[in-house]
Amino acid sequence: MPCLNLSTNVNLDGVDTSAILSEATSSVAKLIGKPEAGSVPMSFGGTEQPAAYGELVSIGGLNPDVNKKLSAAIAAILETKLQVPKSRFFLKFYDTKGSNFGWNGSTF
Numbered sequence: 001m002p003c004l005n006l007s008t009n010v011n012l013d014g015v016d017t018s019a020i021l022s023e024a025t026s027s028v029a030k031l032i033g034k035p036e037a038g039s040v041p042m043s044f045g046g047t048e049q050p051a052a053y054g055e056l057v058s059i060g061g062l063n064p065d066v067n068k069k070l071s072a073a074i075a076a077i078l079e080t081k082l083q084v085p086k087s088r089f090f091l092k093f094y095d096t097k098g099s100n101f102g103w104n105g106s107t108f
Contacts, residue, residue, distance in 0.1 A: 005055060044088045051088040052078050059108065062095040 029036035044051040054074060056062075062070075070093075075086040098108030 044090075049088065050082065050084045052082070052084045052090075054089070054091045055094065056091060057094040057096060059096060059098050059101065062093050067093050 025036055028034075042048065042051050042053065056070060071091050074091060075089045078084040078089055079086055101108050
């Protein structure tokens with residue numbers, strides 16, 4: 001099942017985000033030939049206590065030292081703001097090539 005994470009600085013008050021997400025995930029699933037899945041409960045260590053999963057994609061700039069600092073910083077924010085313990089947060093890093101990103105109807 002594909003995982004699509006979208007962020008925007010557009011004010012979403014009054015916007016039907018469910019319809020946008022449904023259309024976007026349907027398109028992704030169709031275009032890459034994977035089944036579409038709905039909301040999935042999150043379980044870490046066999047429990048559904050507060051937990052979080054994140055992905056960070058960057059064209060360069062990531063390395064083991066930076067990744068460690070990023071993981072610690074984001075885990076601290078989630079623990080402080082959402083009461084997600086640091087031990088129940090998983091962050092996946094992608095250091096990728098520009099050709100793996102689409103922008104302005106093309107790639108970098």
